[in-house]
Amino acid sequence: MKNIKKFIFLLAGIILLSGCSKGGEAKNSSEASNKDNKLKVYASVYPIYDFTKKIAGDKLDVEMVMPQGTEPHGWEPDSDAIKNLENADMLIYNGAGLESWTDKVIGSLSNKDLKVVEASKGVELIKSTHSHDDEDEDHDHEHEADNHNHEAEENHNHNHEAAENNHNHEEHDHEGHHHGPMDPHVWMSPKNAKIEMENIKNALVELDKDNADYYESNYEKYAKMLDELDAKYKEKLANLPKKEIVVGHEAYGYLCKDYGLTQIGVKGVNAETEPDAKKMAEIISYIKENNIKTIFTEELIDPKVSNIIASETGCQVKVLSPIEGLSQEQIDNKEDYFSIMEENLENLVGALK
Numbered sequence: 001m002k003n004i005k006k007f008i009f010l011l012a013g014i015i016l017l018s019g020c021s022k023g024g025e026a027k028n029s030s031e032a033s034n035k036d037n038k039l040k041v042y043a044s045v046y047p048i049y050d051f052t053k054k055i056a057g058d059k060l061d062v063e064m065v066m067p068q069g070t071e072p073h074g075w076e077p078d079s080d081a082i083k084n085l086e087n088a089d090m091l092i093y094n095g096a097g098l099e100s101w102t103d104k105v106i107g108s109l110s111n112k113d114l115k116v117v118e119a120s121k122g123v124e125l126i127k128s129t130h131s132h133d134d135e136d137e138d139h140d141h142e143h144e145a146d147n148h149n150h151e152a153e154e155n156h157n158h159n160h161e162a163a164e165n166n167h168n169h170e171e172h173d174h175e176g177h178h179h180g181p182m183d184p185h186v187w188m189s190p191k192n193a194k195i196e197m198e199n200i201k202n203a204l205v206e207l208d209k210d211n212a213d214y215y216e217s218n219y220e221k222y223a224k225m226l227d228e229l230d231a232k233y234k235e236k237l238a239n240l241p242k243k244e245i246v247v248g249h250e251a252y253g254y255l256c257k258d259y260g261l262t263q264i265g266v267k268g269v270n271a272e273t274e275p276d277a278k279k280m281a282e283i284i285s286y287i288k289e290n291n292i293k294t295i296f297t298e299e300l301i302d303p304k305v306s307n308i309i310a311s312e313t314g315c316q317v318k319v320l321s322p323i324e325g326l327s328q329e330q331i332d333n334k335e336d337y338f339s340i341m342e343e344n345l346e347n348l349v350g351a352l353k
């Protein structure tokens with residue numbers, strides 16, 4: 001009897017051990033034996049996750065590096081996130097300076113087979129509007145902007161495949177000390193979202209050639225939807241009397257550029273600085289001068305300051321989402337990039353009438 005018990009324990013131990021070693025071998029192997037034989041792709045932030053899921057369908061195990069509902073600016077991966085990346089086959093990140101952690105973290109991983117893809121590669125980047133620095137010499141703010149820039153440039157220098165993005169080096173060099181960071185919110189333009197989806201599609205085709213046709217046809221479907229979304233934005237925003245929007249943070253540079261709008265942010269491009277009294281006064285007079293009736297807030301940023309400005313000016317408060325992450329309500333409603341962009345358009349039309 002004792003022997004049988006011993007035997008069972010031993011057997012259980014062997015099964016456990018073999019389970020562990022299987023998990024380790026699964027990485028980067030097409031005959032992977034992880035839970036459902038799928039390659040593991042991590043997307044840094046929500047919009048990239050959503051685009052990757054849409055292309056990958058059920059062929060790949062797509063996960064997000066950040067926890068859902070987290071504001072991405074300044075976020076750093078914790079030990080769980082690092083562990084996930086150690087066991088991933090591919091990391092797809094937005095780039096353009098959004099994820100300040102990528103360079104440091106990727107360099108420190110022992111997972112040297114991790115394929116790293118920058119989704120915004122090939123997008124024509126614009127500089128953040130950076131309205132704070134235009135008005136006053138806020139040293140803290142400048143310092144932050146500088147740090148941010150260095151990080152962005154480091155990002156651009158790392159040697160991973162598909163990351164040879166030289167796109168804004170020249171501009172950085174010419175601008176001297178007072179340059180602002182690039183605007184990372186490229187996905188807010190459907191045209192740029194299409195470039196990101198294409199980069200993601202190409203990366204997945206490279207990773208998993210057996211399913212290339214599947215990824216291609218998913219891309220074709222969503223590329224068409226993005227063209228339609230762009231056309232709809234153009235049409236609906238073309239003939240409205242107002243062109244100015246007041247937003248939670250300056251995440252709409254690409255959207256404004258595409259559709260001829262102008263944004264003023266309660267917070268800056270990295271959602272970092274709370275407005276001081278001077279900035280508040282500036283926003284309030286901007287609202288009055290431009291006869292603005294709506295202030296936009298976001299799902300992941302505390303609307304306290306926006307609410308104060310709204311009550312000072314008699315504006316209504318509406319949501320304009322930068323699609324940086326989903327709230328629980330949005331998850332429950334099965335929202336995605338397209339449904340949120342449709343809601344954003346409705347709210348924009350309402351505000352600009």
Ligand SMILES: [Zn+2]
Nearest residue numbers: 251269271322
């Ligand atoms: Zn942002």
